[in-house]
Amino acid sequence: MGEVVERRKRYREQVRDEIKQVALAQIARDGAAALTLTGVAKEIGVSGPALYKYFAGRDDLLAELIIDSYASLADALSAAASMSAESPARARLHAVAHAYRDWAVAQPHRFLLLAGTPVPRYEAPADTVDKARAVLAPLLEILATGDSWPRADVLRSELAAWIADVPAVADWVRDGLGPAATAAPDVALAGVVTAWVRLHGVVGIEAVGLFNGMGLQPSTVLAQEMDALADAVGLG
Amino acid sequence: MGEVVERRKRYREQVRDEIKQVALAQIARDGAAALTLTGVAKEIGVSGPALYKYFAGRDDLLAELIIDSYASLADALSAAASMSAESPARARLHAVAHAYRDWAVAQPHRFLLLAGTPVPRYEAPADTVDKARAVLAPLLEILATGDSWPRADVLRSELAAWIADVPAVADWVRDGLGPAATAAPDVALAGVVTAWVRLHGVVGIEAVGLFNGMGLQPSTVLAQEMDALADAVGLG
DNA sequence: TGACCTGGGTTACAGCCTCTAACTAGAGGT
């Protein structure tokens, strides 16, 4: 009956989860490049090719870890955004930015899965692009409460054209702006892009260890960058 | 005689160069993760273990490619700086920033060797840190012509402490500031760090392909970020 | 109950990679 099928399915999911968890631990230890299916199998106590019943191959497993990580990061950011919903926009920007960094610092190997060296010719599945956009959604609402950004004319017009050309983006922006929006969509989007770039700058450098031995706290740099952005777009 | 020894040495260098060149091509094609010594050997027309006479192993070869890339990037930036020596500081900042991006875009695989996912537990040799600092040296002189940066108090004080604590850094800053410096060392250094973070943000995102499908030019974002920085530090 | 199907697991193997060991050949020096 269906119940048995259910039970089997559940078991299958459980094993898949265990595999993913062990793989993540292995990545944390030795890096994604060193992930081997047989290594995972050995650690689980099962012999080599068994794992091919669960994942089509090493790269398939990796791809699934990436997708999970996107979701996890998106959750972390939207949690930070909703937790700070009552605060002024500048404080919310800091909250989301630090949530991003905290997530990445707690598990740099996972961050690098998303933002590190990609596999050439690997094409992210189409919905991954959407997921990536979803990660940044909380920023949109926050930056929509700014009012202007004098110097960013070229960037704004490029983004305005993008909004006009791609309906999915237009929808995303409209949904994301929220009721308190005071900024034009292209201004808010320029803010999001800039915030993303700066987040990536700070966190990416920290994650690969390039800040080591420099006498500064990454969190200081991040705070500084977010303040500069808040100033530029006129966040309260 | 010594001459023959010389000739042998030259030959050896020549072969090492050929190996590195082929390896770079292979990385450009399939990514650093897919680099294999035997693959290089096959392409060169020599059989497997022969390459171990020239490099201790795959990772050794990779490490040398990284060091070379640092030098190449540093050259590109200092060339851009000296080529624009007569221009106003804001223009020079743009010139160096775009040189950085151009270098990376022309050979993303090489950029990712420097800034992409690192091998865990791999410790960069000590002089690599110096080389990395050298990459940013041209920015120091340029940003030293700013005059202030009101919001960056915490960052400045951290950097001032670093300068005070580490003589090598103090020397580097003193040498780099140049005769036209109008900024305090900590202000200039804060500017360099910020420029680096933003450079890394834009170029890192572009290099891993995350800008794909977004309706914007990475160069626009970069220009925008550098202008914002120039405004903040008061570059002419 | 007994035949059958399904899915997790197994071993065997082909093919590729790293890196070591042991050997050969040739060029240089004495």
Added chain:
DNA sequence: ACCTCTAGTTAGAGGCTGTAACCCAGGTCA
């Protein structure tokens, strides 16, 4: 002639990927 040093060779151990063929237990169904 003899010695040495170096670039290259083949052989091989050990590890990984991924495929193929097989086993076995549990559930299904006549």
